[in-house]
Amino acid sequence: MNPITLVQSVDTAIANISVYNGALHNGADEDVRRLIPNVQAWYATERDGDILFGPSKFIGYTNMNAQLYAAETGASGRLDGRVTEKRLAPWARLITKDDPEYTKFHEALASFCADYASFPNKRARISVFLTPGEVGASTEDAQVKALSVLISALSDEGKRNLKKLVWP
Numbered sequence: 001m002n003p004i005t006l007v008q009s010v011d012t013a014i015a016n017i018s019v020y021n022g023a024l025h026n027g028a029d030e031d032v033r034r035l036i037p038n039v040q041a042w043y044a045t046e047r048d049g050d051i052l053f054g055p056s057k058f059i060g061y062t063n064m065n066a067q068l069y070a071a072e073t074g075a076s077g078r079l080d081g082r083v084t085e086k087r088l089a090p091w092a093r094l095i096t097k098d099d100p101e102y103t104k105f106h107e108a109l110a111s112f113c114a115d116y117a118s119f120p121n122k123r124a125r126i127s128v129f130l131t132p133g134e135v136g137a138s139t140e141d142a143q144v145k146a147l148s149v150l151i152s153a154l155s156d157e158g159k160r161n162l163k164k165l166v167w168p
Contacts, residue, residue, distance in 0.1 A: 017054035023066035031070035060084025092127035
């Protein structure tokens with residue numbers, strides 16, 4: 001049994017969206033189509049005015065294909081959406097109900113699913129991959145928040161010492 005490994009870059013995850021869509025368009029195993037209403041975590045990217053979707057369990061692993069996805073999804077399968085979500089989350093933003101693009105992405109997902117005689121899961125979430133500039137900003141924001149937590153935990157003397165180090 002071959003090992004299943006997580007993607008190491010956002011580019012690979014986005015490329016996997018194309019692989020997933022290609023498999024569906026090329027008449028992939030019917031089991032892949034049957035899994036569409038079970039998907040809770042969708043990732044999206046826009047290309048040439050179109051929105052492309054892929055499930056986290058498919059796009060979060062390297063060397064994924066329709067047969068492996070169908071065989072390894074489910075209670076006895078080796079694919080774990082919780083693991084892929086952790087890997088993919090830093091590269092994407094969740095589309096929440098108050099997001100101005102919520103309707104656009106959810107209608108596009110419903111249309112995508114309908115193309116395969118299916119429908120989105122009631123608990124479906126959509127995350128959109130960030131642009132390279134947004135990925136860096138998101139990481140920096142997280143670092144600033146982490147630093148603020150650490151600094152707030154310092155004693156007054158520790159804060160004075162930090163101030164001396166940062167602003168001599």
